[in-house]
Amino acid sequence: QKEVEQDPGPLSVPEGAIVSLNCTYSNSAFQYFMWYRQYSRKGPELLMYTYSSGNKEDGRFTAQVDKSSKYISLFIRDSQPSDSATYLCAMSAYEGGGADGLTFGKGTHLIIQP
Amino acid sequence: AAGVIQSPRHLIKEKRETATLKCYPIPRHDTVYWYQQGPGQDPQFLISFYEKMQSDKGSIPDRFSAQQFSDYHSELNMSSLELGDSALYFCASSPGDRQETQYFGPGTRLLVL
Numbered sequence: 679q680k681e682v683e684q685d686p687g688p689l690s691v692p693e694g695a696i697v698s699l700n701c702t703y704s705n706s707a708f709q710y711f712m713w714y715r716q717y718s719r720k721g722p723e724l725l726m727y728t729y730s731s732g733n734k735e736d737g738r739f740t741a742q743v744d745k746s747s748k749y750i751s752l753f754i755r756d757s758q759p760s761d762s763a764t765y766l767c768a769m770s771a772y773e774g775g776g777a778d779g780l781t782f783g784k785g786t787h788l789i790i791q792p
Numbered sequence: 793a794a795g796v797i798q799s800p801r802h803l804i805k806e807k808r809e810t811a812t813l814k815c816y817p818i819p820r821h822d823t824v825y826w827y828q829q830g831p832g833q834d835p836q837f838l839i840s841f842y843e844k845m846q847s848d849k850g851s852i853p854d855r856f857s858a859q860q861f862s863d864y865h866s867e868l869n870m871s872s873l874e875l876g877d878s879a880l881y882f883c884a885s886s887p888g889d890r891q892e893t894q895y896f897g898p899g900t901r902l903l904v905l
Contacts, residue, residue, distance in 0.1 A: 710892040721796075721882055721896035722835065729892065766834060770891050777823040777847045777889045779837025 681705050684767055684783030692791050697754040701767035701783045704748065708769040708781075711743050713752045716764045716785065725765075726752070757790045764788070794819055796885050796897030804903045805873050813868040813900045817885030823847070824866040825884040825894055826858060835882060841866055842889055873904045 684701045691697055699713075710729055714722035728734045731745045740753040750769075754761055764787050768780040797816040805811050817824050823842045827835035828851075837850035841860035852858075855873075860866045870877060880901050884894040 712892060712894075714896075719880075719899075719901075721898045724893065724895060727892040772891070777825065777840045777842040777886060778891045779825055779827075779840055779848050779850045780835075780891065780894060781837070782834035784834045 680784075681781050682767060682769060682783040685786055686784050688787040688789055690789040690791060691757060693757060693759060695757050695790075697757050697761070697788060697790075699752045699754075699765050699767075699786050699788070701750050702748055703750075703769055703781075705769070705771065705781075706745075706748070707771035709772050710770045711741070711750050712768040712770075712780065713739075713741055714766040714768060714782075716766060718764075722766055759790045759792050762788055762790045796883055796895055798881075798883050798897040798900050800900060801898065802901050802903075804905065806905055807873060807875065809873050809904075811870045811873060811902060813870070813881055813883075813902075815866045815868070815883030815885075815897060817864050817866075817883075818895055821885035821887050821895075822864050823886045823888060823890075824860055824864070825886070825891075826852075826866070826868050827882040827884065827896075829880040829882060829899075831879070838868070840891075847889070870902075875904050878902055878904045 712727040713725045742751045764785040766785040767783040825840040826838040829835045838852040880899045
């Protein structure tokens with residue numbers, strides 16, 4: 679079993695809908711939680727990051743972390759066709775004194791229908 | 793805004809050959825990370841450097857080595873290439889040890905024939 683589980687989709691929704699993307703994880707040491715957007719054949723683009731549990735909002739995007747359930751979510755409001763991409767969750771356990779690599783989910787392929 | 797620069801963008805090699813990938817981090821970023829992404833797969837962490845010293849090590853094969861230079865650019869050296877090494881190789885950079893703010897480059901697409 680992977681440390682981070684993410685439904686690969688595809689997830690298809692009409693334009694303007696609220697999108698909910700989710701990941702679950704098993705490593706309780708994870709403290710930093712990130713969401714990346716990746717277009718085909720491009721590098722992942724950092725959307726948001728959160729530390730520990732709680733919510734964070736940035737424009738149309740809201741990230742939620744529930745460490746007790748080992749569950750994180752990304753909500754996209756007023757979805758646009760340009761939001762169509764693969765969304766990857768990523769996590770890291772900060773152990774101090776260095777720069778740790780990220781553990782990614784497999785990514786959810788999102789399609790916003792015009 | 794300046795982004796991470798990777799070169800070359802595309803590379804074709806034969807089995808058992810050697811490849812060198814280069815990464816130039818965002819200005820004032822002193823930390824570099826390398827990832828490998830196979831077709832339809834999520835990025836797998838290989839190795840990172842913070843202040844020119846190896847910081848964290850992931851699933852990097854012994855055939856691969858990397859280093860970070862005085863100007864903070866990094867190179868990933870891959871020897872005895874195998875067909876399974878065909879993948880997208882990403883470099884990311886962050887300021888200091890802030891691994892939660894890793895910014896990825898466009899990647900190098902390596903094809904091993």
